Amino acid sequence: MQDEENVFFTKSSGGKNCYVCHYLGVADTKDKTGQRVPNMWPFQSMSSALFAAVRLAARPLAQLSAGGATLQQPAATHLQLTSGRRTGEQCSRWQCERRSNMATAKKVFNFGAGPAKLPREILLQAQRELLDYDNTGMSIMEMSHRSAKYTELNNRVQQDMRDLLKVPDNYKILFLQGGATGIFSAVPMNLMPAGGSADYIVTGSWSSKAAKEAAKYGKVNMVLPKMDAYNDIPNESTWKLSPDASYVYYCANETIHGVEFRYIPDTKGVPLVCDMSSNFLSEEFDVSKFGVIFACAQKNVGTSGVTVVIIHEDLIGKAQPIVPTILDFKINAQDNSVHNTPPMYPIYIMGLYLQWIKKQGGAAAMGQQAQQKSRRVYEVVNSSAGFYSLPVAEHCRSRMNVPFRIAGGDAALEKKFLEGAEERGMQQLKGHRSVGGIRASLYNAITMDEVEALIKYMTDFQKEHAKK
Ligand SMILES: Cc1ncc(COP(=O)(O)O)c(C=O)c1O
Numbered sequence: 001m002q003d004e005e006n007v008f009f010t011k012s013s014g015g016k017n018c019y020v021c022h023y024l025g026v027a028d029t030k031d032k033t034g035q036r037v038p039n040m041w042p043f044q045s046m047s048s049a050l051f052a053a054v055r056l057a058a059r060p061l062a063q064l065s066a067g068g069a070t071l072q073q074p075a076a077t078h079l080q081l082t083s084g085r086r087t088g089e090q091c092s093r094w095q096c097e098r099r100s101n102m103a104t105a106k107k108v109f110n111f112g113a114g115p116a117k118l119p120r121e122i123l124l125q126a127q128r129e130l131l132d133y134d135n136t137g138m139s140i141m142e143m144s145h146r147s148a149k150y151t152e153l154n155n156r157v158q159q160d161m162r163d164l165l166k167v168p169d170n171y172k173i174l175f176l177q178g179g180a181t182g183i184f185s186a187v188p189m190n191l192m193p194a195g196g197s198a199d200y201i202v203t204g205s206w207s208s209k210a211a212k213e214a215a216k217y218g219k220v221n222m223v224l225p226k227m228d229a230y231n232d233i234p235n236e237s238t239w240k241l242s243p244d245a246s247y248v249y250y251c252a253n254e255t256i257h258g259v260e261f262r263y264i265p266d267t268k269g270v271p272l273v274c275d276m277s278s279n280f281l282s283e284e285f286d287v288s289k290f291g292v293i294f295a296c297a298q299k300n301v302g303t304s305g306v307t308v309v310i311i312h313e314d315l316i317g318k319a320q321p322i323v324p325t326i327l328d329f330k331i332n333a334q335d336n337s338v339h340n341t342p343p344m345y346p347i348y349i350m351g352l353y354l355q356w357i358k359k360q361g362g363a364a365a366m367g368q369q370a371q372q373k374s375r376r377v378y379e380v381v382n383s384s385a386g387f388y389s390l391p392v393a394e395h396c397r398s399r400m401n402v403p404f405r406i407a408g409g410d411a412a413l414e415k416k417f418l419e420g421a422e423e424r425g426m427q428q429l430k431g432h433r434s435v436g437g438i439r440a441s442l443y444n445a446i447t448m449d450e451v452e453a454l455i456k457y458m459t460d461f462q463k464e465h466a467k468k
Contacts, residue, residue, distance in 0.1 A: 076131065082462060109450045111402060112428030113255050114278065114299040117445040122352045133348075140348045145338050153344075154337060157351040164354060164363050167287050174309040174329065175337040175347050180277045180296040181209070183307055186327035187273055187292060190213040190319045192246040199245040199457055201221050201265065201397075204230040204254025205434065206275060206405040214249070217320065217336060221245060230257040232393040236265065246290055247271040253279035253400050255299075256432040257391075258439065260398035265291045279400050280308070281357060282444060283367030291315050297346060299400075300366075300444045302353045305346030357444065366444050373442045373451045374399040380455050387466045391437070403431055407465075414438060424457055 020328040029333065110117040133140040136149055143150055158173045167173060176182065187210070192198050197219035200211035214220050223239045241248060248267040255278040264285065265272065271291025280295035287293065291313045298304035309329065317330045326332055331339050357366060378397065381388040381404050389405045408415045414437060421429050431437040440454060 004151065004422075026297045038147050098123060101365075107425055109424075109426040109430060109453055111442070111446070111450075111454065112439045113432070113439060114443075115298075115304050115442040116441060116443045118303065118349070118353070119445045121355050122349065122356055125352055126349060138149055141345050143339050143344075145344060149339075149342060151350060153351060154245065154342070157347055157354060160351065160354040160358065161308070161310075164281060164357060165285075165287055165310075170313045171287060171315060172311050172316065172329075172333040174311065174332045175307065175342055175350075176307050176309055176327070176332060177343055178327065179304070180275060180307055181213075181293060182220070182327060183275075183294040184210040184213040184216075184322070185310060185395075186309075186359060187249065187430035188217040189323040189327060190329045191219040191271070191273070191292070191315055192320070193318070194218070194320050197221055197244065198241065198249040199241055199267075199270070201248065201250040202226075202237070203233050203259050203261075204251060204257045205432075206254055206256070206277070207249070207251040210249060210251070210275060213282075217322075218246075223248070229391070229392045230254060230259055233261065233396045234257060239265075241267065241270070243268070243270070245270050247273045249273045249275075251277075253273040253277075253398055255401050255441075256435060256439075258398040258401040258403040259392055259396050260400065262396065271312070278443075279398070281354075281363055281366060282370045282400060284363045286444055297350050297353075299441075301357075303346050305343035308350075353444075369448070370399040370442065370444075373448060374402055376448075376451050376455055377402045377404075377440055377442070377458075380458050384462055385466075387462045391435075400443060401439055401441045403435065405437045410439060411436075413465060416465070420461060421457060424453070426454060427455065 099235050130139055132138070133143070134149060136143065140150070140153070154175070157175075161167065161173055175429065176186070178186075181438070188198060192214070195218065198214055199221045200207060200214065202208045202211055203222045203224070211220050211222070221240070221242050223241060224234055228240070248265065248270050250261065250272075252264060253276070260279060272289065273292040274290055274294070276293050276295040278295075278299045280293075280300050282300050289311060290310070290312070292309065292315060294307060294309045295301070296304065296307045309332075311329055311333070315329075316333055319328050321332060326340060357363070360369075374397075381390055387407060389408065391403060391405065392398070406417055417438060418430055421427070427438055429438050431439040442451065
């Protein structure tokens with residue numbers, strides 16, 4: 001396992017003892033080649049030749065004492081811990097893999113539709129900082145949401161999102177609770193006057209749910225005729241938009257059906273509201289084309305508990321009087337998303353995720369990767385001579401959620417495919433219960449290697465089961 005590790009020295013009398021690899025050490029030492037060595041304090045006064053011998057011998061010894069864990073090169077960073085809460089500092093001499101679940105956890109490929117895989121680096125950083133956030137001596141979960149540290153985090157996460165998406169200055173970024181489902185209600189209550197109307201482009205289950213919710217607060221115009229199955233987006237020229245609608249609503253990526261808009265609808269000046277829950281920050285896009293964008297975090301940018309709302313300032317302050325305070329965009333914007341206690345931990349995780357995306361090359365890099373990953377899976381399906389098939393029209397096939405059927409929807413064979421996938425550690429590939437089949441979700445954290453593993457399995461499965 002190549003991950004950065006999180007190992008601590010405990011202070012024992014006179015020295016320090018890493019409670020995992022059992023190295024004893026006091027300070028960083030470098031050998032002649034500039035490499036850090038495990039500076040075991042009892043042996044400090046040894047000649048360098050003897051020290052080198054001890055060092056060599058110590059590796060297998062330490063491996064033994066760590067229950068067979070392997071030793072790696074030192075961590076780049078030290079983590080100073082406050083003595084009252086935890087005695088110790090990070091073992092930076094040699095990183096050893098802990099006997100904890102991180103080291104021993106079986107390797108799984110999580111193709112779930114959400115909550116979805118998080119990059120391992122983020123989990124490890126969160127683990128490192130769990131007990132002591134930024135030298136505060138306490139966990140982020142324990143501090144006041146009005147503290148300077150949390151204010152700094154809140155502002156930084158907003159700024160990182162602004163940078164990544166080039167959000168114009170006349171847009172506010174809010175971190176709300178209640179999931180994307182909460183925003184289904186918040187949107188009509190904030191944007192549609194009592195007795196007003198809004199246009200809904202329903203292309204799948206999520207936009208359908210949003211339309212039903214909006215109908216509680218005003219009139220909903222259905223832009224498209226009702227579909228028997230959600231596997232296409234009718235051409236824009238056929239849409240029935242109403243010029244007096246307060247807004248036009250759509251879902252950029254229907255997670256269940258794998259139907260993704262590959263363009264931003266033209267609403268002829270009516271504010272556009274978009275549910276981007278399952279393709280948020282998976283590519284660059286022009287924020288200025290939207291009135292409101294919202295996304296729950298648990299697919300592409302973090303974990304459940306926080307929902308991002310990006311809203312044009314002109315749309316703030318039009319709420320119906322019945323809007324609950326916690327869903328009132330104006331109050332949340334005025335109070336910088338700390339009107340009440342925010343979901344601090346999910347916001348912190350989202351902050352780590354945004355920094356990770358920055359390191360990967362930003363939204364554009366996410367876009368390239370999403371294109372490559374989904375193209376590989378679609379290619380395998382397309383070259384399977386019908387063994388695998390795609391329910392969705394080509395022009396709106398999702399880069400995030402790839403649903404497919406096996407042998408025309410053979411339930412027994414699909415079950416076998418899922419069982420074989422589980423045996424190979426590939427999890428959560430089952431299609432949504434409302435549509436069946438298989439669905440591979442390829443969010444930002446999914447690597448090309450994981451996609452290649454899936455493709456190999458698909459190819460092998462076809463060889464074994466396709467009728468000759
Ligand atoms: C596109 C889309 N919108 C809305 C939701 C609902 O999100 P939440 O569970 O955070 O309310 C989901 C959840 O999967 C989704 O995929």
